[in-house]
Amino acid sequence: MTTPKVPLVIDTDTAQDDCIALLVGLLDPRADLRAITMVAGNVGFDQQIRNAFLTLNVAGRLGEVPVHLGCRRPLVRPWESAENVHGDGVGGMTMDMTNCEPDPEHAVDTLIRLAAESPGELTIVCIGPLTNIATATIKDPTFVDNVKALYVMGGSNNARGNITAAAEFNFYVDPEAAKAVFAAGFNITLIPWAPLTLEHAVFGPDQLAEIEALNTPLSRFFTRVCAATLDFDRSVGINGTTHPDSLTAAVLLHPELVTCTGDYHVDVETQGELTRGYSAMSWGVHGLVSNATVVEEVDANAFYDYLGRTLAGRQGQRV
Numbered sequence: 134m135t136t137p138k139v140p141l142v143i144d145t146d147t148a149q150d151d152c153i154a155l156l157v158g159l160l161d162p163r164a165d166l167r168a169i170t171m172v173a174g175n176v177g178f179d180q181q182i183r184n185a186f187l188t189l190n191v192a193g194r195l196g197e198v199p200v201h202l203g204c205r206r207p208l209v210r211p212w213e214s215a216e217n218v219h220g221d222g223v224g225g226m227t228m229d230m231t232n233c234e235p236d237p238e239h240a241v242d243t244l245i246r247l248a249a250e251s252p253g254e255l256t257i258v259c260i261g262p263l264t265n266i267a268t269a270t271i272k273d274p275t276f277v278d279n280v281k282a283l284y285v286m287g288g289s290n291n292a293r294g295n296i297t298a299a300a301e302f303n304f305y306v307d308p309e310a311a312k313a314v315f316a317a318g319f320n321i322t323l324i325p326w327a328p329l330t331l332e333h334a335v336f337g338p339d340q341l342a343e344i345e346a347l348n349t350p351l352s353r354f355f356t357r358v359c360a361a362t363l364d365f366d367r368s369v370g371i372n373g374t375t376h377p378d379s380l381t382a383a384v385l386l387h388p389e390l391v392t393c394t395g396d397y398h399v400d401v402e403t404q405g406e407l408t409r410g411y412s413a414m415s416w417g418v419h420g421l422v423s424n425a426t427v428v429e430e431v432d433a434n435a436f437y438d439y440l441g442r443t444l445a446g447r448q449g450q451r452v
């Protein structure tokens with residue numbers, strides 16, 4: 134018996150682990166990736182587009198999955214980048230972009246259309262700021278009900294941030310969008326930065342060496358893309374590369390990776406003097422109704438093995 138494929142869109146600010154999440158969506162046999170939608174986030178918008186096409190190319194799927202361009206800035210605030218962390222997001226890789234044309238349909242309209250075409254079936258893997266999702270929610274009142282689920286990478290579960298002490302980057306960049314999305318009534322599974330990513334989705338030096346030793350086009354791509362942040366990660370006390378985005382895509386396709394979840398009411402701070410983008414996650418004792426399933430633990434070894442198998446594959450072209 135074959136397992137039914139999971140229809141999904143990946144909404145991404147493509148740099149580093151976003152690229153690896155795209156590989157998961159492009160290469161996992163369980164995934165039916167219907168579109169890649171782009172949102173302002175990690176690095177310059179046009180660089181993000183190039184990074185998405187580089188990833189499609191290495192996966193051997195150029196021209197098969199459309200790239201749609203979405204919101205180029207947050208709802209209310211000016212865009213802030215994480216280029217100090219990511220550089221260009223792909224370790225300086227380039228390619229001929231002659232045949233890499235984004236689809237002319239705006240990403241927000243794509244999200245609305247694809248959700249409406251198969252109501253209750255489409256999952257959106259949200260691994261950037263939530264600007265496109267919030268905008269789609271405002272534009273089409275039926276969008277929330279048409280979407281099966283959102284798998285959101287963002288926030289921290291009563292734990293430390295990354296761009297500030299209080300906030301994780303995706304929620305910090307567009308806190309108004311994040312707040313709107315959590316208030317909208319979606320079925321949300323949330324993959325937080327801390328403690329989950331820091332405890333369960335960091336690949337240390339030995340694991341990175343194992344991946345490099347695979348010496349496939351995909352593993353070489355991984356090594357080049359992810360190595361660019363190693364110095365930054367070490368400077369902030371993380372001895373390895375972090376993989377919250379690829380974990381988010383992986384747990385959608387392989388829920389058996391998840392070993393513990395909790396029901397939380399999640400809200401996002403938009404006004405705080407020191408806490409812009411802070412995710413307040415209430416664990417059921419404050420009289421608030423749950424609006425998200427928060428992943429609390431995953432099988433870290435199984436996740437690493439899964440990505441290793443993906444990168445060991447024969448798909449992809451030389452880089």
Ligand SMILES: [Ca+2]
Pocket residue numbers: 145146147148151174175260261378
């Ligand atoms: Ca991202």
